[in-house]
Amino acid sequence: xxxxxxxxxxxxxxxxxxxxxxxxxxxxxxxxxxxxxxxxxxxxxxxxxxxxxxxxxxxxxxxxxxxxxxxxxxxxxxxxxxxxxxxxxxxxxxxxxxxxxxxxxxxxxxxxxxxxxxxxxxxxxxxxxxxxxxxxxxxxxxxxxxxxxxxxxxxxxxxxxxxxxxxxxxxxxxxxxxxxxxxxxxxxxxxxxxxxxxxxxxxxxxxxxxxxxxxxxxxxxxxxxxxxxxxxxxxxxxxxxxxxxxxxxxxxxxxxxxxxxxxxxxxxxxxxxxxxxxxxxxxxxxxxxxxxx
Amino acid sequence: xxxxxxxxxxxxxxxxxxxxxxxxxxxxxxxxxxxxxxxxxxxxxxxxxxxxxxxxxxxxxxxxxxxxxxxxxxxxxxxxxxxxxxxxxxxxxxxxxxxxxxxxxxxxxxxxxxxxxxxxxxxxxxxxxxxxxxxxxxxxxxxxxxxxxxxxxxxxxxxxxxxxxxxxxxxxxxxxxxxxxxxxxxxxxxxxxxxxxxxxxxxxxxxxxxxxxxxxxxxxxxxxxxxxxxxxxxxxxxxxxxxxxxxxxxxxxxxxxxxxxxxxxxxxxxxxxxxxxxxxxxxxxxxxxxxxxxxxxxxxxxxxxxxxxxxxxxxxxxxxxxxxxxxxxxxxxxxxxxxxxxxxxxxxxxxxxxxxxxxxxxxxxxxxxxxxxxxxxxxxxxxxxxxxxxxxxxxxxxxxxxxxxxxxxxxxxxxxxxxxxxxxxxxxxxxxxxxxxxxxxxxxxxxxxxxxxxxxxxxxxxxxxxxxxxxxxxxxxxxxxxxxx
Numbered sequence: 001x002x003x004x005x006x007x008x009x010x011x012x013x014x015x016x017x018x019x020x021x022x023x024x025x026x027x028x029x030x031x032x033x034x035x036x037x038x039x040x041x042x043x044x045x046x047x048x049x050x051x052x053x054x055x056x057x058x059x060x061x062x063x064x065x066x067x068x069x070x071x072x073x074x075x076x077x078x079x080x081x082x083x084x085x086x087x088x089x090x091x092x093x094x095x096x097x098x099x100x101x102x103x104x105x106x107x108x109x110x111x112x113x114x115x116x117x118x119x120x121x122x123x124x125x126x127x128x129x130x131x132x133x134x135x136x137x138x139x140x141x142x143x144x145x146x147x148x149x150x151x152x153x154x155x156x157x158x159x160x161x162x163x164x165x166x167x168x169x170x171x172x173x174x175x176x177x178x179x180x181x182x183x184x185x186x187x188x189x190x191x192x193x194x195x196x197x198x199x200x201x202x203x204x205x206x207x208x209x210x211x212x213x214x215x216x217x218x219x220x221x222x223x224x225x226x227x228x229x230x231x232x233x234x235x236x237x238x239x240x241x242x243x244x245x246x247x248x249x250x251x252x253x254x255x256x257x258x259x260x261x262x263x264x265x266x267x268x269x270x271x272x273x274x275x276x277x278x279x280x281x282x283x284x285x286x287x288x289x290x291x292x293x
Numbered sequence: 294x295x296x297x298x299x300x301x302x303x304x305x306x307x308x309x310x311x312x313x314x315x316x317x318x319x320x321x322x323x324x325x326x327x328x329x330x331x332x333x334x335x336x337x338x339x340x341x342x343x344x345x346x347x348x349x350x351x352x353x354x355x356x357x358x359x360x361x362x363x364x365x366x367x368x369x370x371x372x373x374x375x376x377x378x379x380x381x382x383x384x385x386x387x388x389x390x391x392x393x394x395x396x397x398x399x400x401x402x403x404x405x406x407x408x409x410x411x412x413x414x415x416x417x418x419x420x421x422x423x424x425x426x427x428x429x430x431x432x433x434x435x436x437x438x439x440x441x442x443x444x445x446x447x448x449x450x451x452x453x454x455x456x457x458x459x460x461x462x463x464x465x466x467x468x469x470x471x472x473x474x475x476x477x478x479x480x481x482x483x484x485x486x487x488x489x490x491x492x493x494x495x496x497x498x499x500x501x502x503x504x505x506x507x508x509x510x511x512x513x514x515x516x517x518x519x520x521x522x523x524x525x526x527x528x529x530x531x532x533x534x535x536x537x538x539x540x541x542x543x544x545x546x547x548x549x550x551x552x553x554x555x556x557x558x559x560x561x562x563x564x565x566x567x568x569x570x571x572x573x574x575x576x577x578x579x580x581x582x583x584x585x586x587x588x589x590x591x592x593x594x595x596x597x598x599x600x601x602x603x604x605x606x607x608x609x610x611x612x613x614x615x616x617x618x619x620x621x622x623x624x625x626x627x628x629x630x631x632x633x634x635x636x637x638x639x640x641x642x643x644x645x646x647x648x649x650x651x652x653x654x655x656x657x658x659x660x661x662x663x664x665x666x667x668x669x670x671x672x673x674x675x676x677x678x679x680x681x682x683x684x685x686x687x688x689x690x691x692x693x694x695x696x697x698x699x700x701x702x703x704x705x706x707x708x709x710x711x712x713x714x715x716x717x718x719x720x721x722x723x724x725x726x727x728x729x730x731x732x733x734x735x736x737x738x739x740x741x742x743x744x745x746x747x748x749x750x751x752x753x754x755x756x757x758x759x760x761x762x763x764x765x766x767x768x769x770x771x772x773x774x775x776x777x778x
Contacts (some may be wrong), residue, residue: 021512053393055330057613059386060373060395060492062527092609094655103612153628199553284655289498291528291605 008175009216010248016216017251019244020224021209022171025186025197026164028140028204029072034105035139035163036063043202047156055161057101062290064224065090069163072136072195073113076165079189080132082117088136090291094284099142099155107166107283112136119169119189121181130182131170140164165196171210171221176237183207183233206231211243212252222247224255227264227271239264243271297322298455302364309355310363316355318349318408319458323365323409327456332776333432335451337370338378339410342753343576347407359405360519367457369448370411372398372503373419373492377408381494382416382426382444385614385639387623389749395492397461397503397520404519408445409457413447416641417611418468419713420444421713422703430554430700433476434772435739440696442472442713449476452506453770459507459516463493463502467693467717470729474742475690477731477770479513480506481758482717484529484749487552487711487723489524495610497603498529500721510730510760519751536753541648544761547581549747551758552685556592557696557716561697565735566691572715573689573732573743576765582758585685589677595719600711601654601667602722607644608651614639675723682748682772687758692729692742712715716744719732726752730759731768738771 010017034041036052054061077084089111092104114135119142120129142160146153165185177277185199188206198205212224230236242264247257261280262271295321298310306315324341344365351363373379373391380386394402402408415425423446425430431446433439434454441450445462449472452460462469464482473480481504481603488503495501505516517537523532553574558567572617574584616635617621623638625631640648654663681688694715720727726749743762747755 014681056618058391058393058619059379059381059389059494059613060391060490061712062491064528066528094609094612096612096615096632098617103615104609282657284609284652284657284660286605286609286655288662 006048008177010213010244012248012252015252017213017244017248019174019208019240020171020212020214020221021173022242023169023173023179023182023210024208025167025183026196026206027167027182027186027190029069029076029163029165030194030196031066031072032067033066035069035137037068037161037163041162045158047154047158050059050158051160055101055157057103063106063288066163070113073135073165073274075193076190076195077114077135079119079193080114080117080119080135080167082132082135083115085113085115087111088113090283090288097144098153099157099160101142101157105139105141106288107138108136112169114276119182119185121178123178123181123186124227126180127244130172132167133166133170135167138166148211176240177242179209179236180233194244200232202230206270207236209236209239211240211247213244213247223259225257225259225271228261228274235264235266236270237255239271242269246271298326300365300458301508302458302725303515305364306360306362309364310357316348316351317345319363320344320365320407323457327451328741329777330454330456333434333454334429334449335412335431335447335454335456336367337380337382337413337428337447338411340377341410344407344409349590351405351407352526355581360515361401361404361406363405363407364458364681365407365409366401367409367451367460368398368774369414369445369460369462371414371494371572372461373464373494374398374408374411377411379411379494380428381418382414383427383640383644384427386494387427388622389620391492393492396489396524397493398520400520400522409620412460413453415444415446416644417494417607418444418463418465418665419607419643419647420590421467421471421710422698423447423702424700424704425641427641432776433697434776435476435697438646438700439739440475440478440700442475444468444642444699445472449473449478449480450480452476454510454776459505459512459514461503461520462506463496463501464721465496465501465603466721467714469506470692470717470727470742471506471713473729474731474740475697477509477740477768478506478508479730480504480683481513481517481728482720482726483517483521483752484726486529487726487750487752489522489523489527490531491524491526496611497606498604500603502721510756510763511539511542511744513728514542514756517756531750533750538753538756541753542760543757544580544764546758546761549582549687549754549758550585550685551577551582551687552585552587552681554589554592554681554688554690556589557690559715561692566741569733569741569743570689570691576762577689579765580761582597585683588687589669589681589719591673591677592719595674595722596711596715598667598670598674599714599718599722600650601663602671603653604647604651605664606651608648608655609650611640622735633730643707671722673721678725680724686748688746690744690746692716692744696735696737696739696741725749726755728759730757730763730766732766734771742768
């Protein structure tokens with residue numbers, strides 16, 4: 001592998017491959033209370049001490065939007081030079097999991113609060129523009145803890161219902177260095193605006209990384225894999241490097257790449273298949289009827 | 294003592310205010326009659342002991358300025374009541390004791406009312422006969438082995454049998470108006486956004502609405518002004534100026550225009566329903582109001598639309614009953630196994646059927662064809678009413694396509710059961726207020742109801758028209774107390 005003209009390429013004999021990366025960044029909104037309840041959001045509290053009846057999905061409990069979180073999302077959208085949508089809709093994303101008390105996550109699907117925007121990166125060889133596809137608000141899930149007991153899983157709902165901004169970039173990034181610059185730029189914008197503290201250790205900022213590769217002259221995108229929930233810039237870079245090489249190897253062997261969701265194993269420095277496209281959840285998105293439609 | 298239970302709510306309130314009756318006397322009477330009426334199976338949970346204690350407390354220091362001074366009231370078991378078991382008619386919540394109170398019930402307690410007990414209902418309010426309840430059938434006091442309607446079947450039965458002076462139900466597709474019609478009582482489904490949904494076990498959030506059930510229109514107006522309030526805890530609650538409906542109640546409806554929608558003349562409608570409707574038209578005319586023929590062209594699509602929208606919302610709303618946090622849990626080998634066993638054993642077959650329908654219509658590949666299309670049709674149904682209300686003040690229809698049927702008669706035929714809601718469902722889809730008032734009897738002597746549909750947030754007009762008609766109709770419920778013999 002060698003880089004020519006500072007361009008990040010993967011070489012295999014005579015073949016050169018370009019890496020195409022898009023990020024879905026999950027940024028925790030800086031706010032005193034959750035997106036749809038008045039529970040506090042302080043990090044590091046005793047398990048299940050910041051949980052309201054709404055967060056625990058008791059019968060008949062209803063979500064009430066936190067106006068401040070909406071303002072924070074709009075502020076962030078302005079910081080990303082993005083279109084602010086006057087009308088946006090909260091949808092339910094339905095799936096079962098022990099740390100998802102409602103059995104659905106309130107998110108935004110078709111009509112996000114923030115539309116297209118852009119971020120300018122200062123790279124060593126000049127400026128680079130990265131397109132923003134959208135920013136939407138959604139609830140975080142709780143936390144399942146599997147390693148405290150050999151038989152049981154423990155659930156901590158402190159995080160359940162905390163406001164997240166999901167910031168989706170266009171597939172405009174071309175190297176691990178650009179990803180690093182992009183995350184740092186996003187973080188500094190949000191820190192300056194006071195909309196997200198950007199603390200990656202506490203999980204306030206994490207990303208799903210979409211990676212595909214294509215021959216250098218190709219105009220079409222290759223099949224992408226999504227690496228879920230990576231929580232440091234270093235790990236993102238390592239995961240991209242591993243994943244891009246894995247995909248190139250498959251192409252060189254004449255094999256095809258399966259569209260799938262993968263996990264990055266930080267200890268082994270490799271990505272592993274989590275589920276294939278066929279096994280993908282059907283989230284049955286629909287507008288949340290707890291709001292006026 | 295038995296006479297107390299036959300008094301209307303307004304009478305009881307007056308007698309307490311005049312100190313002719315105490316809260317203890319009233320509460321005792323309803324408790325005693327309820328104790329003798331176990332055969333009706335109207336209650337899931339009684340609160341008799343607590344109620345008597347509360348009544349004693351009230352009498353020791355009576356606040357006679359309240360609107361429901363020391364009046365005992367039993368409510369549908371879909372309303373969460375603090376420290377009192379709330380089941381929604383389901384095994385899933387058989388052990389569930391909420392640490393909170395629904396806004397609607399809190400409004401009643403704030404006016405001095407006392408919780409008498411929790412009334413039977415179809416499981417998660419899904420049913421039209423109260424036969425889907427985990428706690429068994431409810432008997433209609435009109436006749437033995439007759440359904441009281443549903444889903445507020447226990448409420449209607451208890452009210453008609455005089456086990457509670459008034460009651461509250463919830464109405465997603467007719468669950469207040471249909472049982473009111475089957476039991477010869479009055480039931481109001483308010484405008485969507487009039488009563489808070491906070492603390493009511495959700496069935497279909499965009500359709501659910503709580504409302505009063507009573508012996509007469511005056512009581513209905515009084516209870517409605519108490520339970521209807523703006524509530525910031527429900528994002529669909531509407532902050533509009535609410536009347537003191539009972540104070541402003543009047544029978545002068547001269548010059549009002551009442552629409553008769555031709556599309557409600559459905560195929561196979563029994564002659565007695567057709568005749569009742571014609572009589573209704575005469576009553577309206579007698580009151581000095583004007584009858585106008587109108588068209589609601591998309592009426593035919595209301596029932597299929599409802600049976601997409603309501604199950605879709607229900608499939609998502611009922612996902613929270615998963616055995617993890619509260620309620621029933623079946624043991625399983627792992628998380629998925631626990632989910633499957635809990636939900637297979639905890640939900641009855643009608644609830645499971647609707648969860649499956651709802652899951653199907655929201656699935657990718659079917660969403661556009663079913664759910665999205667249903668939402669579009671729902672808008673058309675709403676605009677039908679908007680058009681009609683340019684010409685009329687309210688609309689008159691039958692409440693149900695038949696009188697009460699026998700227990701077991703329709704349990705194996707969900708479609709015929711669903712058809713019961715044919716006249717009530719469009720009102721929920723359009724978010725409008727609708728009231729069912731008793732208007733006559735069929736050949737078997739069973740009560741039949743007429744429905745009045747009003748403009749959004751125009752409950753006062755609706756109640757006034759019902760009040761005027763009630764006087765002309767002069768309905769009397771024929772109840773023989775057969776279950777006590």
